[in-house]
Amino acid sequence: MSHAPVFDAVIHAPGRLQICAILSSVDDAEFAMIRDAIKVxxxxxxxxLKQLEEAxxxxxxKQAENGRQRTWIALTPAGRKTFAAHVAELQRLAALTAPEPMGQGFAG
Structure with missing residues (x-):
């Protein structure tokens, strides 16, 4: 990946991270689909969405369909680039963690 890993505080909040993850794999997604997927x-x-849009x-x-207003959300090119860099930084940080010793799993 050509983008340097960068942690982004706007994207990092759990809900916004989930939104960006969903949008990263599609051209756009409808508001209700995202709402239901992240259960908010x-x-x-x-x-x-307002915070992501402001950034x-x-x-x-917004599109009218069958008399209803529907909202579609898409990552911008800047959003895609920033999300990819954020994920790369999370992967870099995860790689710094010590591996769990064999046979020492958490007994829950």
């Missing part, structure tokens, strides 16, 4: 209310998803990471498009 409309208002919580709206707040996350320039997502673009929202």
């Amino acid at each position: 209310s409309d208002s919580v998803l709206s707040k996350h 320039g990471y997502v673009k929202l498009t």
Whole structure:
């Protein structure tokens, strides 16, 4: 990957990280699909999307369909680049952790 790993605090919040992960594998996704996938209310998803939009990471498009307004969300090129760099940084950090010794698994 050509992008240097960079931790991004806007993306890192669990809900926003999940949103970016979903959007990274598609061109766009409908609001309700994302809401249901990350199991949050409309208002919580709206707040996350507003923060991502203000950072320039997502673009929202509203379309009327069968008399209903639907919102579609897509990662911007900057959002894709930043998400990829964030994931690379998480992978770099994970690689720094000590491997668990064999036979010493957590007994839960």
